[in-house]
Amino acid sequence: MHLAKRLDEEGIGAAGALMAAAKTRVDLDTSKELSYLLYSICEKRNWAKTALLFNMLGSEWSEIEKAARNAPIPMTQGMFDFTPEED
Secondary structure, three states: OHHHHHHHHHOHHHHHHHHHHHOOOOOHHHHHHHHHHHHHHHHHOOOHHHHHHHHHHHHOHHHHHHHHHHOOOOOOOOOOOOOOOOO
8 A cells, every 4th residue: 555655646756765665574566466455456346546556566566666676775774882881
């Protein structure tokens, strides 16, 4: 859901960055299959706007993967604390 929203609101580069950040915690192959399943469900229920969102995600998947491979590795704040300890 977050990937589809990021793609819709911020584009392929931002979706790729999110994919890169999530790839260690999420099975991307299953996520791709899920996007097609959600598209199908939305289409059957006549939820056109949401169906288009998931169709776009599935259609752009390979481009998002390319963007993810080129995305910088995200650093989390506080990962390294280089401040000297006070005595």
